[in-house]
Amino acid sequence: MDIEPLASWGLGAPPLIIAGPCSAESEAQVLSVARALKASGRVHLFRAGVWKPRSRPGTFSGEGVKALEWLKIVRTEVQLPVTVEVASPKHVEACIDYGVDVVWLGARTVSNPFSVDEIARALKGTDIPVMVKNPLSPDVELWQGAIERLYEVGLKRLAGVHRGFTPYGDSRYRNIPKWEIAIELRRRIPSLPVICDPSHMTGKADLVPGAAQKALDLNMSGLMIEVHPDPDKALSDKDQQLSPETFVTLIENLVFRKETSDDSGFINHLEDLRSQIDSIDSQLIDLIAQRMRISGIMGEYKCKNSVTVLQLDRWIEILRTRVEQGEQLGLSRSFVEELMQFLHDESIRLQTEVMDHHDKNH
Numbered sequence: 001m002d003i004e005p006l007a008s009w010g011l012g013a014p015p016l017i018i019a020g021p022c023s024a025e026s027e028a029q030v031l032s033v034a035r036a037l038k039a040s041g042r043v044h045l046f047r048a049g050v051w052k053p054r055s056r057p058g059t060f061s062g063e064g065v066k067a068l069e070w071l072k073i074v075r076t077e078v079q080l081p082v083t084v085e086v087a088s089p090k091h092v093e094a095c096i097d098y099g100v101d102v103v104w105l106g107a108r109t110v111s112n113p114f115s116v117d118e119i120a121r122a123l124k125g126t127d128i129p130v131m132v133k134n135p136l137s138p139d140v141e142l143w144q145g146a147i148e149r150l151y152e153v154g155l156k157r158l159a160g161v162h163r164g165f166t167p168y169g170d171s172r173y174r175n176i177p178k179w180e181i182a183i184e185l186r187r188r189i190p191s192l193p194v195i196c197d198p199s200h201m202t203g204k205a206d207l208v209p210g211a212a213q214k215a216l217d218l219n220m221s222g223l224m225i226e227v228h229p230d231p232d233k234a235l236s237d238k239d240q241q242l243s244p245e246t247f248v249t250l251i252e253n254l255v256f257r258k259e260t261s262d263d264s265g266f267i268n269h270l271e272d273l274r275s276q277i278d279s280i281d282s283q284l285i286d287l288i289a290q291r292m293r294i295s296g297i298m299g300e301y302k303c304k305n306s307v308t309v310l311q312l313d314r315w316i317e318i319l320r321t322r323v324e325q326g327e328q329l330g331l332s333r334s335f336v337e338e339l340m341q342f343l344h345d346e347s348i349r350l351q352t353e354v355m356d357h358h359d360k361n362h
């Protein structure tokens with residue numbers, strides 16, 4: 001895929017800062033926050049939900065087309081470009097009518113390929129930039145699939161928005177980040193800019209700065225942050241919206257690092273560290289291969305002696321000693337546990353294969 005760079009959207013150089021309320025609630029609310037954001041001089045694109053996908057009926061579901069009128073004033077008078085969530089072809093038509101600059105597909109919509117297809121057909125022939133939030137479940141295929149469906153109708157100005165994934169049960173964040181999924185999407189589609197939405201990810205205003213900095217440190221292409229003139233009175237997502245003042249403080253405190261440096265001292269030292277990592281990785285792979293070979297031999301040996309693949313006591317002992325060694329060396333318990341679990345699973349798989357093979361031939 002050959003997706004156009006963010007700079008082609010004509011909104012300024014990345015990282016792109018998108019800010020605005022969860023929902024457009026009234027003309028006064030929209031204009032008040034838009035003016036404050038414009039005055040900050042730090043915002044490239046104004047967001048506001050006009051049709052709100054709510055989990056439960058009976059909650060505020062957006063003002064619809066009426067709110068597009070208010071956003072028109074933001075574009076023309078406040079002079080900030082605007083972006084709106086679209087969830088159906090009708091929404092797309094209305095956004096085109098009102099000259100909305102950028103649209104986005106929400107997490108719920110991206111979870112449904114039929115909806116994505118319908119929206120893609122409605123957008124066909126326009127060159128409006130489209131942002132695609134991650135689906136509710138941590139499924140990189142579904143996220144990639146939505147981007148492909150839009151790309152296939154000829155849309156080349158696309159971006160992903162990483163907003164985290166629905167947790168099961170209680171969790172610190174409203175949506176679990178699983179940063180590795182956003183990184184995997186970027187690995188699969190290197191030309192795709194991916195923006196982070198720390199507001200929906202954290203669900204809590206005081207956690208937004210930490211997630212925003214993390215996104216920048218992962219070299220993501222921008223941030224989408226919910227800002228409300230009076231968060232306590234917000235009709236949706238009140239816990240996670242920042243006041244315009246808090247937003248400005250947040251932006252001022254963020255550290256914007258560059259992806260790389262031209263300094264030759266830096267480049268040489270980094271090269272040096274990378275070659276050490278390369279050498280250690282290659283030794284790790286060698287050692288893992290040796291470990292697996294021995295597992296295979298053990299599988300045959302256990303088989304000949306009619307002994308089960310798994311000896312629970314031995315596995316408990318492995319875990320205990322490895323975690324202990326790791327902790328002495330500064331590795332976290334959960335990391336070593338997961339690593340050993342991973343190696344052990346593969347070892348069990350190999351030994352089971354050896355036994356199945358033996359059983360078939362006898």
Ligand code: PEP
Pocket residue numbers: 022049053085105106107108133163200
């Ligand atoms: C939103 O951005 O207002 C929204 C509804 O987000 P998401 O689709 O990420 O839940």
Ligand code: MN
Pocket residue numbers: 022023200226236237
């Ligand atoms: Mn919201």
